[in-house]
Amino acid sequence: MRHLRNLGSQFSISLPPDEEGFIGRECPVAECEGYFKVQPGTGLKGENLPCHCPYCGQGTDSNNFLTKAQVEYAKSVVMREVTGALLKDLKSLEFNHRPKGAFGIGISMKVTGKPSAIRHYRESRLETEVVCDRCTLRYTIYGVFGFCPDCGVHNSSQILNKNLELVRKLLEVAETQESQVAQHLIENALEDCVSAFDGFGRETCRAFAAKAVKPSKAAEIRFQNIGGARDKVREQFGVDFAATVPPDEWKQIQNAFQKRHLLAHRMGVIDENYLTATGVAPSMFGRKVSIDATEVRDLSAALKVLGGKLFTLLEVKK
Incomplete structure (x- = not known):
């Protein structure tokens, strides 16, 4: 053999x-x-x-x-x-x-x-x-x-940054279009910003859910309502990601998320909830909310920083 x-x-x-x-x-x-x-x-x-x-x-x-x-x-x-x-x-x-x-x-x-x-x-x-x-x-x-x-x-921060880069490219395209098309692209860019951060936030909380008070609840946190997400992250993980950015910047982020909610659910028409959440004048009730490219571009930059802060807070948490 x-x-x-x-x-x-x-x-x-x-x-x-x-x-x-x-x-x-x-x-x-x-x-x-x-x-x-x-x-x-x-x-x-x-x-x-x-x-x-x-x-x-x-x-x-x-x-x-x-x-x-x-x-x-x-x-x-x-x-x-x-x-x-x-x-x-x-x-x-x-x-x-x-x-x-x-x-x-x-x-x-x-x-x-x-x-x-x-x-x-x-x-x-x-x-x-x-x-x-x-x-x-x-x-x-x-x-x-x-x-x-x-x-x-976990790659959630990496994916967030790539999606926000696509938002900035969409805004560049909007600059070359006629006003109606440009406005539509700007509103889409705002929607993409919020969706990207919502997806990032959900996955980040799920990835680090074992560090939460109740892992099952941490894995269910949604970020389209960013104020509510702040409260739930603080409740489950004991960290306040909103405190990592200046108060006026956090207010701008909240306002942008509120505008996205109006565009997605009320064709952009201002309602009582928006007046209460943002503190704008009551005379704006029933009008269409305004959003421009600069506001979305600033939101994109702010969410990139905020996302990085949230990820780091949960990553280093014992």
């Missing part, structure tokens, strides 16, 4: 990347089993680095993140090597003794067959590619938000 012995007791098997250079990973946590992909050669350098699931955040040895398809592929490669070596060894034992004499009996042994087949697989296509702004790992996930598989940092 020379060929079998030459195989040794261990096998080193390379996993083939997809056409874009990514290799699939699967969370080992039974309640998650989330599928994602990473690009080898990017991210952290070193030996025995842990891997983190982008979806549930759990981290453990990277060897535990093999996908089921990869395991079956590795098994099939091993079986092909073993059966191939076994066939070669058995082939070396073939013989053919021809019959001798008038009534002689001949005997022979011939080995047929071929090594077992390899179970090839294809990595699945995912929805969002991310380059971590902390460790530069390139990875792809379902959805948008997630923890970096290498350094474990």
